[in-house]
Amino acid sequence: MWIVWAFSLENWRHPFWHSGCTGAGFCVQSGERWRVRPARVQRGMGEEMDHQIVRDLKAAGIDYITSVPCKQLAGVIEVLD
Amino acid sequence: MPSNKEDEGMGLCAGAFMGGMKPAIVMQNTALGVVVNTLATLIQFYQIPLPMLISYRGEVGEPVACQVEMALHTKAILNLLHIPTYHFHKPEDAAELPGILEYARMASKPVVILCDASFWRASARSVTTYFRR
Numbered sequence: 001m002w003i004v005w006a007f008s009l010e011n012w013r014h015p016f017w018h019s020g021c022t023g024a025g026f027c028v029q030s031g032e033r034w035r036v037r038p039a040r041v042q043r044g045m046g047e048e049m050d051h052q053i054v055r056d057l058k059a060a061g062i063d064y065i066t067s068v069p070c071k072q073l074a075g076v077i078e079v080l081d
Numbered sequence: 082m083p084s085n086k087e088d089e090g091m092g093l094c095a096g097a098f099m100g101g102m103k104p105a106i107v108m109q110n111t112a113l114g115v116v117v118n119t120l121a122t123l124i125q126f127y128q129i130p131l132p133m134l135i136s137y138r139g140e141v142g143e144p145v146a147c148q149v150e151m152a153l154h155t156k157a158i159l160n161l162l163h164i165p166t167y168h169f170h171k172p173e174d175a176a177e178l179p180g181i182l183e184y185a186r187m188a189s190k191p192v193v194i195l196c197d198a199s200f201w202r203a204s205a206r207s208v209t210t211y212f213r214r
Contacts, residue, residue: 064103072201
């Protein structure tokens, strides 16, 4: 049971994914120092949803997107950039 | 393409549309008060299909008190402007996005997609479940 828990996707992603790293310092995976990023992006929360939203926009033929800085949608804006 | 202000973004989107592109804007609900005039006299008057992906600040789970007042007016303003509004509260709601974008194109109207804090919080928890479907 513990093995299943340890390797389930949701538990696996936080400590090891690049996006799961938080705070300032050095990232072992990327080899770079941290940039300051919005809290939601730092925790990697909803990152797949950010990508999914951008994919849907592209699939609908949206080819021009303008954005105003926004904390909650920072992940979407980052994917767009 | 970043914009400094929301109404400036509307102008950029209108220009892009008139140049043959399909525009969209990403912004925050607290700026809706700023863009009322631009929405009515530019986007709606010229029947520009403009999906507006808007973060819905000031809802349940909001940590910043000053965001709350505008949240109370957000849907009322959109209703007053007769802008079709869709509220993403759960991750499953995002499945409607392609249909909403198609609706905006078909109707040649701006549409608003409000994404609240619960949507993003729940997306973080259930994103794997959602995309396994």
